[in-house]
Amino acid sequence: MTVRTGRHFLQIPGPTNVPDRVLRAMAAPTLDHRGPEFAELTRRVLDGLKPVFDTTSPVVVYPSSGTGAWEAALVNTLSPGDRVLCFETGHFATLWRDMAESLGLEVEFVPGDWRHGASPEAAADLLTADVAHRVKAVCVVHNETSTGVVSRVPEIRAALDAAGHPALLLVDTVSSLASIEYHHEAWGVDVTVTGSQKGLMLPPGLGFNAVSPKAIEASHTARLPRSFWDWAPILDANAAGFFPYTPATNLLYGLAEALAMLAEEGVEQVWARHARHAAATRAAVRGWGLDVLCADAREHSGSLTAVLLPDGQDADAVRKIVLERFDMSLGTGLGRLAGKVFRIGHLGHFNDLTLAGTLAGVQMGLELAGIAVGPDGLAAALDHLRTT
Numbered sequence: 001m002t003v004r005t006g007r008h009f010l011q012i013p014g015p016t017n018v019p020d021r022v023l024r025a026m027a028a029p030t031l032d033h034r035g036p037e038f039a040e041l042t043r044r045v046l047d048g049l050k051p052v053f054d055t056t057s058p059v060v061v062y063p064s065s066g067t068g069a070w071e072a073a074l075v076n077t078l079s080p081g082d083r084v085l086c087f088e089t090g091h092f093a094t095l096w097r098d099m100a101e102s103l104g105l106e107v108e109f110v111p112g113d114w115r116h117g118a119s120p121e122a123a124a125d126l127l128t129a130d131v132a133h134r135v136k137a138v139c140v141v142h143n144e145t146s147t148g149v150v151s152r153v154p155e156i157r158a159a160l161d162a163a164g165h166p167a168l169l170l171v172d173t174v175s176s177l178a179s180i181e182y183h184h185e186a187w188g189v190d191v192t193v194t195g196s197q198k199g200l201m202l203p204p205g206l207g208f209n210a211v212s213p214k215a216i217e218a219s220h221t222a223r224l225p226r227s228f229w230d231w232a233p234i235l236d237a238n239a240a241g242f243f244p245y246t247p248a249t250n251l252l253y254g255l256a257e258a259l260a261m262l263a264e265e266g267v268e269q270v271w272a273r274h275a276r277h278a279a280a281t282r283a284a285v286r287g288w289g290l291d292v293l294c295a296d297a298r299e300h301s302g303s304l305t306a307v308l309l310p311d312g313q314d315a316d317a318v319r320k321i322v323l324e325r326f327d328m329s330l331g332t333g334l335g336r337l338a339g340k341v342f343r344i345g346h347l348g349h350f351n352d353l354t355l356a357g358t359l360a361g362v363q364m365g366l367e368l369a370g371i372a373v374g375p376d377g378l379a380a381a382l383d384h385l386r387t388t
């Protein structure tokens, strides 16, 4: 039997550490989801979500993972054979593309090198050339969790506007909402997709669609088959404080508590906290003499850092040592990045000393793996934390 003392360090880029306050809130007895107390909870949660997405329009909550929320965004707004523009930013963008194809959409997938975000220039060229407006939706993963690269959504919006193109803008914020600056309404996003298990500090199990009036309008004529994911009955039931099916009651208790915590801190402070921890992490990576995978300084992720190892080094061997010796989980390399990178999650319920402990574990793991690292990584990060 392995005896573990202290808390496991869950430093993958989601699911993230769930605060004790949220765990305690979820431990309440399950209540009647058709009773008055539940209606009050629903209204509190649905109102509390709006400032986090920065929207005045409705947010639809599903008992699902983020993948379900991806599907909901597509099936509510599009019809068989519709053309959608997607960008190959990494593993999750590729999975969303695969889903769109399997639903019968015609996908134009702009190739990428997994070190950059969606190209606003490519978007501008393709949308300007699409004079017949065959493209019905543009899909962007805001924070590509497999690479730690943020796509510049406002610049994609600007490309749509400059081309006078009416396509919907669908944005995945699964690993950026409540971590990295985001404005559903001001950025002209039509559907924002997210999940509960990252910046929202909950266990996995809730999926979300924030929807614009234009997206709701599109849902009236969209013909992809949908039933469970259909926004209309959910929005109808939500108006009275209910859901058309049994909701994930205890996760909603947790959501109410997590939203209260985010409101207490202030969402802008939450973004600033993440940006500061990300900068300290990059200082550590530079100090170790290693490279951050993200190749554009404008696109560094606030919620995770993917660390690229020199050729011939196995990133999973480092992760294994860190797990076995220091009881810390780091994110593995996904898809074509398998074995080449490990990912440090620094999002959600997190503070300076959590980061210091995390980076100390990574530094010791690198040393034990025999990877020649500069000695200054941890010191550089601590310096950043001390002085900012």
Ligand SMILES: Cc1ncc(COP(=O)(O)O)c(C=O)c1O
Residues within 6 Å of the ligand: 014, 065, 066, 067, 068, 092, 141, 143, 144, 145, 146, 172, 173, 174, 175, 195, 204
């Ligand atoms: C950016 C992004 N999109 C979508 C997903 C899929 O979400 P889920 O695993 O909750 O279905 C993830 C999961 O990590 C993700 O990071």
